[in-house]
Amino acid sequence: MERPASVVKELLENSLDAGATDLRVEAEAGGRRLIRIADDGCGMLRDDALLAFERHATSKLRDVKDLLSIATLGFRGEALPSIASVSRLLLETRSPEETTGTRIEIAGGRMLRCEEAALGGGTAITVRDLFYNVPARRKFLRTEQTELAHIASLVTHYSLAHPAKTFLLASGATQLLNVTPVATLKERVYQVFGSQLLDELVEIGVREKTLAGPAAPEAASGPGEADEPANRTFRLSGFFSRPQVQKANRNSVFVFVNGRLIRDRLMLHALSSAYYNLIPHSSYPFALLFLECDAEEVDVNVHPSKTEVRFRHGPFVHDFVRDTIRERLIESRPAPTFTPGVRPFSAGAQPAARLPYSEFSQALANEEPAGRGDGAAEESRADAVPVPEPAPADGVESAPEFSLRPPAAPAPRLDFTGTPLEVAPGPPPSGKLRRHLDAHGEFPADALPPPEMSLSVLSELRPLGQIHESFIVAAGRDGLWIVDQHVAHERVLFEQVMKQRAAGRVEMQCLLMPLIVQLTPEQQIDYARIADELHASGFETEPFGQRTVAVKSAPAAIGAANVERILFEILETVEGEPAGTSLEDLRRAICASIACRAAIKINTRLDAGKMEWLLRALAATDCPMSCPHGRPIAMHYSTREILKAFHRI
Numbered sequence: 001m002e003r004p005a006s007v008v009k010e011l012l013e014n015s016l017d018a019g020a021t022d023l024r025v026e027a028e029a030g031g032r033r034l035i036r037i038a039d040d041g042c043g044m045l046r047d048d049a050l051l052a053f054e055r056h057a058t059s060k061l062r063d064v065k066d067l068l069s070i071a072t073l074g075f076r077g078e079a080l081p082s083i084a085s086v087s088r089l090l091l092e093t094r095s096p097e098e099t100t101g102t103r104i105e106i107a108g109g110r111m112l113r114c115e116e117a118a119l120g121g122g123t124a125i126t127v128r129d130l131f132y133n134v135p136a137r138r139k140f141l142r143t144e145q146t147e148l149a150h151i152a153s154l155v156t157h158y159s160l161a162h163p164a165k166t167f168l169l170a171s172g173a174t175q176l177l178n179v180t181p182v183a184t185l186k187e188r189v190y191q192v193f194g195s196q197l198l199d200e201l202v203e204i205g206v207r208e209k210t211l212a213g214p215a216a217p218e219a220a221s222g223p224g225e226a227d228e229p230a231n232r233t234f235r236l237s238g239f240f241s242r243p244q245v246q247k248a249n250r251n252s253v254f255v256f257v258n259g260r261l262i263r264d265r266l267m268l269h270a271l272s273s274a275y276y277n278l279i280p281h282s283s284y285p286f287a288l289l290f291l292e293c294d295a296e297e298v299d300v301n302v303h304p305s306k307t308e309v310r311f312r313h314g315p316f317v318h319d320f321v322r323d324t325i326r327e328r329l330i331e332s333r334p335a336p337t338f339t340p341g342v343r344p345f346s347a348g349a350q351p352a353a354r355l356p357y358s359e360f361s362q363a364l365a366n367e368e369p370a371g372r373g374d375g376a377a378e379e380s381r382a383d384a385v386p387v388p389e390p391a392p393a394d395g396v397e398s399a400p401e402f403s404l405r406p407p408a409a410p411a412p413r414l415d416f417t418g419t420p421l422e423v424a425p426g427p428p429p430s431g432k433l434r435r436h437l438d439a440h441g442e443f444p445a446d447a448l449p450p451p452e453m454s455l456s457v458l459s460e461l462r463p464l465g466q467i468h469e470s471f472i473v474a475a476g477r478d479g480l481w482i483v484d485q486h487v488a489h490e491r492v493l494f495e496q497v498m499k500q501r502a503a504g505r506v507e508m509q510c511l512l513m514p515l516i517v518q519l520t521p522e523q524q525i526d527y528a529r530i531a532d533e534l535h536a537s538g539f540e541t542e543p544f545g546q547r548t549v550a551v552k553s554a555p556a557a558i559g560a561a562n563v564e565r566i567l568f569e570i571l572e573t574v575e576g577e578p579a580g581t582s583l584e585d586l587r588r589a590i591c592a593s594i595a596c597r598a599a600i601k602i603n604t605r606l607d608a609g610k611m612e613w614l615l616r617a618l619a620a621t622d623c624p625m626s627c628p629h630g631r632p633i634a635m636h637y638s639t640r641e642i643l644k645a646f647h648r649i
């Protein structure tokens with residue numbers, strides 16, 4: 001039992017396993033002194049309640065076979081005994097089958113009291129003085145605020161996994177989370193985070209994919225199992241953020257596999273790959289992913305705190321998750337709006353949603369599985385796709401300040417909310433004055449385009465001009481657009497070059513004179529490694545003496561003057577990359593370099609025809625929302641926002 005949040009996790013999971021629909025958590029003083037979880041689940045019979053504190057005495061699994069397909073969140077029968085051994089614990093429970101309930105008190109693992117009590121249905125467990133008898137462990141508790149933040153993050157995320165249930169989290173007199181049952185995940189996301197975050201998310205819907213091919217050999221090998229093949233359909237649902245939401249660490253990524261909150265590198269990697277070339281390398285999205293599959297497809301018994309899983313068909317799951325998210329991202333072609341995408345959560349968000357997620361998720365990630373070196377854990381990596389080490393997350397050690405105040409909203413990147421011509425901005429006038437002002441003309445309500453705009457409207461835009469000879473300003477049916485000309489062109493070229501490369505038809509130009517490029521010893525090694533791919537991408541090179549190469553031709557898109565720079569840039573990108581870097585990643589990196597160098601620069605005057613061409617070409621790309629390095633391309637100021645700013649609606 002690592003820390004208060006782990007206690008809450010175990011107790012919450014027990015309540016969920018018991019079928020509770022109403023879960024109330026109280027965590028006082030950072031959970032150090034008191035954690036109480038009350039549920040309306042099935043409760044326990046007196047004898048079972050006693051048994052629950054015997055290690056491994058209870059089991060939700062009926063036979064050994066069940067171990068291969070664990071459907072409950074808990075299964076080891078360890079949590080209650082270990083919590084009871086390091087705290088003062090009070091259990092109050094009543095099963096509907098009994099008229100009186102049971103109250104059991106344990107301190108440091110010793111039973112102090114077991115008596116009948118008049119209790120309502122369900123179970124309440126109160127844990128006090130965690131680690132009071134293990135001073136060495138107590139010292140390692142973080143600050144109370146930090147511990148509370150972990151707990152809040154945890155309860156929040158279980159609440160997201162169960163929209164139909166009530167969750168209440170209180171700390172003293174403060175309610176950190178209070179959500180009542182709703183029908184959909186979307187409503188729950190709204191309850192927890194408010195409307196602003198919801199606006200920045202794309203809903204996956206339910207996407208599924210069935211693993212084709214013969215049943216895995218293990219599945220068919222057991223006697224009597226051959227005739228009951230597992231259902232190998234994987235289902236993915238949830239939400240992920242549009243590319244303009246860019247987080248500095250992975251802490252806003254939440255993954256549930258069959259209802260279990262986990263940190264899984266395979267899933268994290270799949271998510272990052274989906275955003276490849278859409279957000280910067282060092283950024284992470286917000287994501288709430290629910291993967292459902294047959295229990296046999298996932299081994300949950302590989303980590304002591306059950307936070308990691310091992311997929312039987314890891315590569316399949318990885319590609320399914322990556323491709324689904326990527327497809328949805330491309331389908332939704334989301335346009336960033338001027339509402340600053342950097343504000344983490346809107347005013348409507350619950351206090352718990354504003355807590356730093358970092359600490360808890362970090363804690364999960366840092367909990368080293370005891371058996372990391374053992375065969376099972378190793379194997380789980382081996383059968384997965386190569387997954388790079390997770391990047392160090394921000395603020396791992398610095399404990400976040402827990403504050404109930406919403407964080408100050410950072411300044412919007414482009415602020416149109418100020419209305420410079422208005423002398424005294426105030427609330428919109430009402431009554432007679434309003435009618436008078438309305439003589440300015442009612443805006444026909446049906447002229448308003450639907451609020452959900454996609455970037456496909458780019459092709460209909462009318463360019464009005466440039467700002468700083470760098471940004472195209474354009475008017476459309478749905479408002480005003482500003483497009484970064486360099487990154488827009490970069491996206492167009494990138495997709496064009498990628499397509500040519502995929503078809504093996506890269507346009508090349510012969511250089512008048514071969515370009516002689518001098519390499520360092522490291523570059524020489526990198527060069528040798530990627531020479532074939534370079535060639536296929538349009539760089540015809542050949543070794544020319546010691547650490548020197550001669551470039552004879554280059555991709556047609558780039559000017560001869562840029563060839564050397566691009567070559568070095570590509571070598572820099574692959575420098576130090578593990579030898580196993582996928583060919584696909586290398587190809588993308590090369591195409592991104594070519595596109596970046598060849599694209600129209602900022603500070604370049606464009607005539608109307610060029611601007612129009614660029615907007616049309618951008619609209620025709622697969623991902624018009626961000627450049628291959630992940631920067632946003634177009635900003636949208638909707639008619640609705642313009643009308644709001646002028647008090648017309």
Ligand code: ADP
Nearest residue numbers: 014015018052058074075076077078079080123
């Ligand atoms: P596990 O969840 O691995 O079975 P735990 O130590 O977490 O083991 O819990 C022991 C047993 O206590 C559970 O198997 C369950 O039968 C019972 N139990 C614990 N919490 C509850 C609860 N809130 N409602 C009903 N039964 C519970």
Ligand code: MG
Nearest residue numbers: 010014074079
């Ligand atoms: Mg349990």
